[in-house]
Amino acid sequence: MARTIGIDLGTSNSAAAVMEGGRPAIIPSAEGTSLGGKAFPSYVAFTKSGELLVGEPAKRQAVSNPEGTVAAIKRKMGTDHKVRVHGKEYTPQQISAFILQKIKRDAEAYLGESVSKVVITVPAYFNDNQRQATKDAGTIAGLDVVRIINEPTAAALAYGLDKSEKEQRILVFDLGGGTLDVTIMEFAHGVFEVIATNGDTQLGGTDMDEVLMNSVITQFKQETGVDLSKDKMAMWRVREACEKAKIELSTTTTTEINLPFISADANGPKHLSTNITRAKLEELVNPIIERCRGPMQTAMKDASLTAEQIDAVILVGGPTRMPMVQRFVERYAGKKIQRGMDPMECVAMGAAIQGAVLAGEVKDVLLLDVTPLSLGIETLGGVATKLIARNTTIPTRKSQIFSTASDNQPAVEIHIVQGEREMAPDNVSLGRFTLPGILPAPRGVPQIEVAFDIDANGILNVNAKDLGTGKEQKITITASKKLEKSEIDRMVAEAERFVEDDKKRKEKVDAMNQAETLVYSTEKLLVDEAEKVQPAEREAIQKAIAELKEALKSNDLEQIKAKMEALTKETYKISARIYAEAAQKGQAQQAPPDQAQEPKSAEDKDSYVDADYKIVDEDEKK
Amino acid sequence: MVDEGANDSAAEACEGKQQAELERLEEEVKMLRGLLDEQTAMTMEHLELAKRIQADFDNFKKRVQREKEEVVRCANDRLVLDLLGTLDDLERALSANSNPDEIHSGVRQIQSNLSALLQSYGLREMPLTGRFDPNLHEALCVGDGEEGTILETFQKGYYLGPRVLRHAKVMVGKCGEEVKIDG
Numbered sequence: 193m194a195r196t197i198g199i200d201l202g203t204s205n206s207a208a209a210v211m212e213g214g215r216p217a218i219i220p221s222a223e224g225t226s227l228g229g230k231a232f233p234s235y236v237a238f239t240k241s242g243e244l245l246v247g248e249p250a251k252r253q254a255v256s257n258p259e260g261t262v263a264a265i266k267r268k269m270g271t272d273h274k275v276r277v278h279g280k281e282y283t284p285q286q287i288s289a290f291i292l293q294k295i296k297r298d299a300e301a302y303l304g305e306s307v308s309k310v311v312i313t314v315p316a317y318f319n320d321n322q323r324q325a326t327k328d329a330g331t332i333a334g335l336d337v338v339r340i341i342n343e344p345t346a347a348a349l350a351y352g353l354d355k356s357e358k359e360q361r362i363l364v365f366d367l368g369g370g371t372l373d374v375t376i377m378e379f380a381h382g383v384f385e386v387i388a389t390n391g392d393t394q395l396g397g398t399d400m401d402e403v404l405m406n407s408v409i410t411q412f413k414q415e416t417g418v419d420l421s422k423d424k425m426a427m428w429r430v431r432e433a434c435e436k437a438k439i440e441l442s443t444t445t446t447t448e449i450n451l452p453f454i455s456a457d458a459n460g461p462k463h464l465s466t467n468i469t470r471a472k473l474e475e476l477v478n479p480i481i482e483r484c485r486g487p488m489q490t491a492m493k494d495a496s497l498t499a500e501q502i503d504a505v506i507l508v509g510g511p512t513r514m515p516m517v518q519r520f521v522e523r524y525a526g527k528k529i530q531r532g533m534d535p536m537e538c539v540a541m542g543a544a545i546q547g548a549v550l551a552g553e554v555k556d557v558l559l560l561d562v563t564p565l566s567l568g569i570e571t572l573g574g575v576a577t578k579l580i581a582r583n584t585t586i587p588t589r590k591s592q593i594f595s596t597a598s599d600n601q602p603a604v605e606i607h608i609v610q611g612e613r614e615m616a617p618d619n620v621s622l623g624r625f626t627l628p629g630i631l632p633a634p635r636g637v638p639q640i641e642v643a644f645d646i647d648a649n650g651i652l653n654v655n656a657k658d659l660g661t662g663k664e665q666k667i668t669i670t671a672s673k674k675l676e677k678s679e680i681d682r683m684v685a686e687a688e689r690f691v692e693d694d695k696k697r698k699e700k701v702d703a704m705n706q707a708e709t710l711v712y713s714t715e716k717l718l719v720d721e722a723e724k725v726q727p728a729e730r731e732a733i734q735k736a737i738a739e740l741k742e743a744l745k746s747n748d749l750e751q752i753k754a755k756m757e758a759l760t761k762e763t764y765k766i767s768a769r770i771y772a773e774a775a776q777k778g779q780a781q782q783a784p785p786d787q788a789q790e791p792k793s794a795e796d797k798d799s800y801v802d803a804d805y806k807i808v809d810e811d812e813k814k
Numbered sequence: 815m816v817d818e819g820a821n822d823s824a825a826e827a828c829e830g831k832q833q834a835e836l837e838r839l840e841e842e843v844k845m846l847r848g849l850l851d852e853q854t855a856m857t858m859e860h861l862e863l864a865k866r867i868q869a870d871f872d873n874f875k876k877r878v879q880r881e882k883e884e885v886v887r888c889a890n891d892r893l894v895l896d897l898l899g900t901l902d903d904l905e906r907a908l909s910a911n912s913n914p915d916e917i918h919s920g921v922r923q924i925q926s927n928l929s930a931l932l933q934s935y936g937l938r939e940m941p942l943t944g945r946f947d948p949n950l951h952e953a954l955c956v957g958d959g960e961e962g963t964i965l966e967t968f969q970k971g972y973y974l975g976p977r978v979l980r981h982a983k984v985m986v987g988k989c990g991e992e993v994k995i996d997g
Contacts, residue, residue, distance in 0.1 A: 213871055239948075240962070249948035256946060256953035256962075256986035424955050425968040428983060560869050585872035587865050648865045 196309040196338060196551045197299050198346070198543025200231075201288060201326065203266040204369035204396075207231035207537060208295045209544035210303065214560075216350065216541035222298045223248045231536055236290045237261040238277050246294040262287050264370070267393065269329075270322030288329035296333060310335045311547040313539050316342040316375045316386045338550050344375040345384045346542030347506045351530045353379060360503035361387075361495075363525045367484070367517060368509040370396040374487050376495040376502075388494035390487040397511035400477045404434045407476055408449060408466060416462050418455045426454050430464070437468055442513045445470045474516045481520050488524050505529045510536050560585050560648065564680040567644055567652065570607040570616035572597045573701035579644045582612065582684075586650065591643035593659070595636045603628040604640055606656045608669065612687030614694035615701075620683075627656045627665045635712065700749045707744055707756050711737055714763055724770050733762045893935065900928045940971035940982050952981045959987030 198209045198216070207230060208219045221232040235250035238260045245253065254261040262275050268284040275282045292310075299307045314326050323340050330337035344364035348354065353362060359380040366373040373391040377384050408430055409420050420426040433449045440447045451464040492498075502525040511517055512535045522529065533541065562585050568578035571594065579590045596604060605626050611619030630638050639659040646652050655666040687694075714737060718725060725733075736759040743751040903924045907917060940950060946962050950971055959965045964984045971982025 213875065214868060215872070215875075237948075245948055252952040252981060253946070253948035253986075254953070256956050256988065424985075425983075428954050428968065560865060560872065583876070585869040585876075587862070587869050588873060648862070648869075 194306065194309060195303065196311060196544075196547030197295070197307055198540050198545070198547050199292065199295055199310055199312045200343070200346070200540035200543060201266065201291065201312055201314075201329075202231070202234055202368065202539075203264050203371050204234060205231040205536070206234045206291055206295065207540040208299055209537070209540040210299065211544050211548040216544040218537050218540060219295070219299050219302045221247060222294075222301060231540075232294075233263075234266065234291055235261060235263050236265070236287050240278070242278075244290065246290050270319065270325040285325050285329040285332060288326065289332035292330055292333035292335060296335060308334070308336050309338050309547065309551065311339050311341060311543045311550070312337055313341055313343045313346045313543050315373055315391075316344050316377075316389045317373070317391070339546065341543060341546055342375070342384070342386060343373070343508070343539050344377055344386070344506070346539045346546065347508050348377065348379070348384060348504075348542065349545045350533055350538040350542035351504075351506060353504060353506075353530075354382065354384070361497060361501055362504045362506060363491075363502050363521075364506045364508060365488075365512060365521050366391075366508035367511045368396050369398055369511075370394065372396065372484055372487060374484075374491040376491055376497065388491045390491040390494070392483060392487055395480065395483055397509070399480050400438060400511060400514075401431065401435050403476045403480065404438060404468075404473060405430055407472075408434060408464070408468075411466060412454075412464055416455075416457075418457055418462055420455060420464075423455060426451075429454060438473065439513075441468065441470045441473050442515060470515070477514075477516065481517060484517075484520065488521075492524060499524055499526050502526065502528060506538070507535050508539060560587075561650060562586065563588075563646065563650075564677075565610050565620075565683060566612055567608065567610050567622075567646075569594075569642060569654075570609055572705050574616050575698060575701055576609050576611070576614060576616040576619050579642070580646065586646045587648045589643065589645040591641055594640045594642055596630065596633070596638050596640075597635055599634050600632040601635065601638075602630055602632075604630065604656070606642060606654060606665075606667075608652075608654050608667070611683050613690060614698040618690070618694070622652070622669045623654075623667050625654075625656075625665050625667045627658060627663065629661060629663050630658055631660060633660075634716075636709075703749055703752050703756070704744060707740055707752050710756055710759060711740055714759060717763065717766075721766075721770070725766055729762070729766050733759070733766070736762045896931055897928075900924060900931070903927065936975040937979070938973040940973065942967045942970070942982075946984065946986045950978060950981060951984045951986075953986045954983050955985050956988040957985045958989075961987055961989050963987045 195210055197219070200207045200209075209216045210219055211217075218230040220230050223232065232247035233251040235245075235247060235254065237245040237250035237253060237257060239245065239253070239257060240260065250261060251263075254263070260277055262277070262282075265275070265284050265287040268275075269288065271284065273284060275284070275287055292312075296307055310330060312326055312330060314323055318326070327337045327340055343366065344362070347364055347366075348362055353360070356379065359378070362377045362379060362384075364373075364375040364377065366375070371391065371393050372395045374389065375386060376388045377386050379385075405427075409427075413419050420430060429451050430449075433451055437447050437449055446467060446469045449464065449466050449468060453461045454464040455462045505521060505525045505528045507518065507521065507529060512521075518529060562583045563580055564582060566578045566582045567580040568576050571577045577592075579592055580588060594604070603626050605624060607616065607624040608622040609616045609619040610622050613619050627640065630640075641657045641659055643655045643657075644652065645655070652669040653666060654669070655664060657664045714733060718730060718733065736755070740752070740755040740759050743755040746752075903920075907920050907924065910917060910920065912920075943964050946953065946964055951964065954968055957965045963986070964982075965987050966985040967982050968985065969980075969983040972979045
């Protein structure tokens with residue numbers, strides 16, 4: 193069946209997406225990805241030799257061919273405006289059609305099948321004329337426009353807000369390269385209705401690059417007396433570095449702009465080197481963000497809504513990645529920003545979802561959830577061992593083999609925990625049960641298979657089975673224990689905050705577990721190989737064991753590590769001697785090959801058992 | 815009498831027939847109910863299976879994505895390791911106490927080593943002159959000169975294997991044009 197493509201036909205950038213395996217995916221532009229992501233600039237150009245260029249190549253030649261280059265044609269959609277290029281006239285629909293044709297070509301190359309059905313997004317404020325013009329552009333491009341939808345609606349679909357049972361009010365803040373659109377929508381009974389829109393058609397991320405650039409150039413002039421604005425090469429390097437710095441400052445609080453040999457005067461070469469903090473950038477762009485205040489206030493007033501009445505906030509466009517922009521929006525609508533999607537891709541993705549719904553491709557039954565937090569069990573020393581990682585799509589099943597922690601342990605307790613922290617007590621306890629009736633055996637020998645199974649409704653079944661006896665126990669944890677989204681966010685954030693602490697604690701528990709295992713296996717060695725161990729060696733080992741046990745009581749990680757090493761050293765002395773003696777004996781006796789193989793294979797078997805035991809134990813401690 | 819008897823037996827026969835029919839229908843309903851239950855159970859089973867496969871596919875995609883990131887990281891490891899040699903050389907150049915000319919020739923050597931290293935990874939330089947091609951070059955400005963030719967390269971362009979890694983930033987010739995700054 194032919195697939196329906198979703199298209200975000202933007203003023204400065206355009207993107208397309210398609211449903212793949214039930215999820216929307218951006219169709220990469222044939223020219224490859226740029227700094228701006230998978231979208232491409234909405235540029236169309238006609239070269240003097242009559243060649244038609246769309247996207248990146250068109251933008252790259254714009255300076256040398258301004259009369260043949262068309263940008264931001266979206267602003268003219270639905271008007272009588274005509275573009276005159278090299279003596280030929282084009283309507284805005286025809287120019288847009290060239291962009292759509294490129295998308296069609298890229299999509300066909302990507303999918304390996306022909307594409308004709310599309311959903312195209314338009315701003316919520318577009319009137320009938322503008323919508324019709326957009327549809328006509330599709331027709332000219334040889335596409336069947338199955339629906340025109342509002343950009344904010346597409347963004348809401350991408351975030352799955354249409355899945356909500358209850359009515360909600362959604363604020364969509366779309367700050368692109370050169371335009372701001374604020375839309376307030378109401379969602380009820382499966383329908384999105386726009387209740388207010390406002391914006392500014394000359395406001396966006398490019399203004400931000402500009403102020404940062406000016407600041408850097410002014411500072412350089414003050415320091416060196418050299419005016420870079422006269423030097424086009426230097427200007428271009430500064431522009432590129434500023435764009436990069438702006439993007440970096442969304443995730444870090446400080447960054448460096450380093451441009452060696454940027455210029456030269458009579459005294460020799462000049463290098464530009466400056467630190468930019470996020471605070472400095474925010475101070476610079478503040479006047480630009482302040483310009484968003486008017487449209488925001490007007491939209492809220494037109495909708496007669498207060499911040500408390502907004503249920504969800506969606507951010508669209510690259511500049512909304514800036515923490516300062518997010519804080520600005522939160523001041524008006526509260527901390528309700530939806531996360532998890534690329535703000536530059538969500539409109540195209542929402543259009544693709546709409547396309548698939550219209551084509552009957554998306555059936556509700558197969559829209560699956562993910563586990564918001566990791567699920568696992570508590571193991572030796574209070575470690576939380578994860579079986580199902582967070583963000584795993586459900587239904588799913590995972591199992592792992594665990595073992596006992598002490599000799600002749602009659603039962604194991606399965607304590608199910610949910611969360612991202614390394615230690616079980618820091619996570620949420622979902623339930624616990626005991627699997628009794630384990631046959632007397634040394635630690636690490638019994639094999640207990642623990643299986644987690646979450647069904648599509650989020651109901652978790654945990655089953656523990658003693659693989660030796662076949663005995664089983666299980667528990668069912670229903671979805672009623674599901675956490676609120678805010679609670680999940682809090683837990684994830686907390687895990688990030690404590691990541692170093694938790695690692696240290698886990699390291700300590702791991703060392704202690706290792707030490708206990710070492711004590712156990714060494715004591716076992718003394719019993720099993722009693723006749724081969726000399727009295728002096730036995731004494732040394734027993735002393736080392738006693739010291740390690742003492743260190744374990746002291747709870748000091750460095751002590752434990754040191755004593756473990758000491759004990760290992762003593763043990764190695766014996767094993768080295770025993771092996772050396774065995775080798776000597778073998779040589780002296782000139783044993784026939786099959787006899788010589790006998791002890792070796794027994795040894796193999798021993799080490800095999802040992803390795804097996806270790807694996808089980810490792811699992812237990814992981 | 816005969817009639818009556820005949821009627822009676824006829825009625826009885828009729829009743830018996832109806833009874834048999836009823837039993838047969840009840841049997842059939844039971845059978846169909848059983849079949850329906852079976853089919854419903856099967857449908858549910860298939861639905862569950864479809865969901866499981868869809869979830870497995872999703873988780874598979876996530877795993878592939880993680881593995882891809884891991885592969886990229888490993889590939890970077892190799893390149894970064896190779897680049898450390900250049901970093902060492904630059905540090906040596908900075909700590910050297912020789913005259914500027916010698917340092918200059920040392921830096922030139924470092925540059926040629928780095929260039930050779932990157933070439934071994936498939937890097938190729940674009941020519942500095944020729945016709946302007948928006949697929950290879952980006953026009954930063956125009957200058958007085960032959961229409962459509964590259965007058966000056968501000969930043970060299972490179973191919974990596976068959977792809978353009980970086981477009982050359984150039985000044986393009988335009989008849990009767992004063993030098994104009996981008997933007």
